[in-house]
Amino acid sequence: MKKPSSLIDVARRAKVNISTVSRTINQTGKIGAETQARVMKAMRELGYKPNRVARRLRARDASTHLLGLIIPNIQNIFFADLARGVEDVAYKNNYAVLLCNYDEDEAKERFYLDVLQSESVDGIILPPIHETDPAVLQVVRNGTPVVCVDRSLSSGNLDKVEVDNHTGALKAVEHIIAKGHRRIGLIGGPADSSTGRERLRGYKDAHAKAGLPLKPELMRFGDYKQDSGETIAQELLTLPDPPTALFVCNGLMTAGALETIAALGLKIPKQIALVGFDELLLADVFNPPLTLVRQPAYEVGKSAAELLLKRIEDPARPATSLKLLPELIIRKSC
Amino acid sequence: MKKPSSLIDVARRAKVNISTVSRTINQTGKIGAETQARVMKAMRELGYKPNRVARRLRARDASTHLLGLIIPNIQNIFFADLARGVEDVAYKNNYAVLLCNYDEDEAKERFYLDVLQSESVDGIILPPIHETDPAVLQVVRNGTPVVCVDRSLSSGNLDKVEVDNHTGALKAVEHIIAKGHRRIGLIGGPADSSTGRERLRGYKDAHAKAGLPLKPELMRFGDYKQDSGETIAQELLTLPDPPTALFVCNGLMTAGALETIAALGLKIPKQIALVGFDELLLADVFNPPLTLVRQPAYEVGKSAAELLLKRIEDPARPATSLKLLPELIIRKSC
DNA sequence: GAAGAACGTGCAAACGTTTGCGCATGAAGG
DNA sequence: CCTTCATGCGCAAACGTTTGCACGTTCTTC
Numbered sequence A, B: 001m002k003k004p005s006s007l008i009d010v011a012r013r014a015k016v017n018i019s020t021v022s023r024t025i026n027q028t029g030k031i032g033a034e035t036q037a038r039v040m041k042a043m044r045e046l047g048y049k050p051n052r053v054a055r056r057l058r059a060r061d062a063s064t065h066l067l068g069l070i071i072p073n074i075q076n077i078f079f080a081d082l083a084r085g086v087e088d089v090a091y092k093n094n095y096a097v098l099l100c101n102y103d104e105d106e107a108k109e110r111f112y113l114d115v116l117q118s119e120s121v122d123g124i125i126l127p128p129i130h131e132t133d134p135a136v137l138q139v140v141r142n143g144t145p146v147v148c149v150d151r152s153l154s155s156g157n158l159d160k161v162e163v164d165n166h167t168g169a170l171k172a173v174e175h176i177i178a179k180g181h182r183r184i185g186l187i188g189g190p191a192d193s194s195t196g197r198e199r200l201r202g203y204k205d206a207h208a209k210a211g212l213p214l215k216p217e218l219m220r221f222g223d224y225k226q227d228s229g230e231t232i233a234q235e236l237l238t239l240p241d242p243p244t245a246l247f248v249c250n251g252l253m254t255a256g257a258l259e260t261i262a263a264l265g266l267k268i269p270k271q272i273a274l275v276g277f278d279e280l281l282l283a284d285v286f287n288p289p290l291t292l293v294r295q296p297a298y299e300v301g302k303s304a305a306e307l308l309l310k311r312i313e314d315p316a317r318p319a320t321s322l323k324l325l326p327e328l329i330i331r332k333s334c
Numbered sequence C: 001g002a003a004g005a006a007c008g009t010g011c012a013a014a015c016g017t018t019t020g021c022g023c024a025t026g027a028a029g030g
Numbered sequence D: 001c002c003t004t005c006a007t008g009c010g011c012a013a014a015c016g017t018t019t020g021c022a023c024g025t026t027c028t029t030c
Helices: A007-014 A018-026 A033-046 A052-058 A077-092 A106-118 A134-141 A165-178 A194-209 A226-237 A251-264 A297-313 B007-014 B018-026 B033-046 B052-058 B077-092 B106-118 B134-141 B165-178 B194-209 B226-237 B251-264 B297-313
Strands: A066-071 A096-101 A123-126 A146-149 A159-163 A184-188 A219-221 A245-248 A273-277 A291-294 A321-324 A327-329 B066-071 B096-101 B123-126 B146-149 B159-163 B184-188 B219-221 B245-248 B273-277 B291-294 B321-324 B327-329
Touching: A007 A018, A007 A033, A018 A033, A052 B052, A052 B106, A066 A077, A066 A106, A077 A096, A077 A297, A077 B096, A096 A106, A096 B077, A096 B096, A096 B106, A106 A123, A106 A134, A106 B052, A106 B096, A123 A297, A134 A146, A146 A297, A159 A165, A159 A297, A165 A184, A165 A194, A165 A245, A165 A273, A165 A291, A165 A327, A184 A194, A184 A226, A194 A219, A219 A226, A226 A245, A226 A251, A245 A251, A251 A273, A297 A321, B007 B018, B007 B033, B018 B033, B066 B077, B066 B106, B077 B096, B077 B297, B096 B106, B106 B123, B106 B134, B123 B297, B134 B146, B146 B297, B159 B165, B159 B297, B165 B184, B165 B194, B165 B245, B165 B273, B165 B291, B165 B327, B184 B194, B184 B226, B194 B219, B219 B226, B226 B245, B226 B251, B245 B251, B251 B273, B297 B321
Parallel strands: A066 A096, A066 A123, A123 A146, A146 A159, A159 A321, A184 A219, A184 A245, A245 A273, A273 A291, B066 B096, B066 B123, B123 B146, B146 B159, B159 B321, B184 B219, B184 B245, B245 B273, B273 B291
Antiparallel strands: A291 A327, B291 B327
16 A cells, blocks of 8 residues: 655655645645746656545535435436436536435435535535435535435425426326226325325326326335336236226336236237336337336436536525426327 | 534533544543443534544545445446445445446546545445556555456456356357358447457357358447447448348447337348347347346446455455356347 | 552644745835 | 835644543552
């Protein structure tokens, strides 16, 4: 473990004081051209790299050009796309982003929040695990810029960018109803997530508008992972009086549902119609091509990062709240 | 920006010296039960959280229980799965992992390497951008434990876990040949990646073993992203004398190829057979179900993390090199 | 009952930076 | 020739920890 060279080493080699070295590095203060050259040379020769830890310890407010992004599940393409959106604008502005995958685990979320904070990132983007997330609130109170994505935080004054889940679900279910379906199975999201609830509301409202009664036995709730889509579809489709259409509330669960539909040998859309949430790889070349609600995941990430950068620049600016519209892509599965 | 409380505040409140506080936190040294209680109380009341930055500055070797993972492209499911493998074993061992997505950009890779290093992570897992990556070598020389995944680094002495790409490709192409194909299009990986070259070698060796001549016009190389799969498939399939089968060297490019096959209205496997690399969501319920080489992505991540933890514990242990076998899953597309 | 041993705690240095202040030096201005 | 001032640089404190050392008590042990 070779000890890396420090300011002191550079200073010694260039025969100046460490403050001079620091100042030439940061372009702060007046330093003679000749001295600067000598310092630069010494730095090059020693392969000097500033120690970010020390730098941040000294100056808590020294920008590290580092963003934190905390996501529930990296295997969910929605979040991967979102992450890319964040990445791209961050990088364009010379920021790097530290990604943390908390796997819907509250303790883990808290841990990462801690880490990012104590790494002094300039700001954090995350979907709060639920509406009143005290850990997140604490971070906000500490003065770290935070922007919420996808899910919201009840406590008002935060920048956030969400998808209009209610409208998305409403349109989807209205489309299903327009296709003549009356028994529409719901594979919903977790009840304690705002996205889950909003999509459920869309499902309900579509029924109400069409004067269709809700059938509780057709409404089940998963955890946004593939397995639960598979299991719930199994339950629903083996009911004595099964639904004729399925509305599945996210991409992974849609994949799961498709697995059981295939296992059951059901034909889409004749025997069972299907509309899913989230775009899926290959959805348009699937057989039949899948009708689904495309969420602008990349754009969510992009906007969030832009908002965050603005806030970092001007912490006093009023909070902006964006709501992006999802798009119902009608193909052949319903 | 409220200033968080420090050891000093806690010490003052508990009427002890800061060293006493530090010691009760870290369970190091003997501290009386009563004093401990007083300190704990003060910490609770102040909501004290240790400052990780300061801690790491002081003790460069103090484990932060933090791992770094640098991946080329988060949207590639292979890496998402790999990341989950890393995550899971890390978390089980009380480590957190900082994920960095460098998007095949060398400058970005270097940047993240810098950041992780100066964040003093305990170790780093990454697929080196190419065999002789000086930045990575530098990190290794600095004494930071590194394990390479997926791709290798020419300079020997590193822990690494790879997939046997040669065997995987060999089996795949042998299977294609066994199905009677003689004109097999290759949508390969980048020539400067070890995975790309190994898979190419498998493709070539399968031809050689079957006594089949290589046809350079059927061999093209993409960048592992969906678009290039789409474009190259387009080029290949509109050749005057097009291939009757396609071997596609990763998942995203396979998806791209499927897009153009659909656009061209070609029937799989009759008009064009296909074998891809990487498991794909819905591959088994696709029409037809896709024959492909499944890489044990999750296991790669898992093993890598285990290796890294072992190395952190015992930096002197000899380097281990793992080669995991991919599996040819024969379905209907070839 | 005296000599250690063990225990509990405080003191201060060190980690690698940034930065306010102060001190020379030389040029400009009267 | 004496002030004034800008320029260029050094000194030392501070950021929040950890940790070796020292010191005073109390408990064994013969």
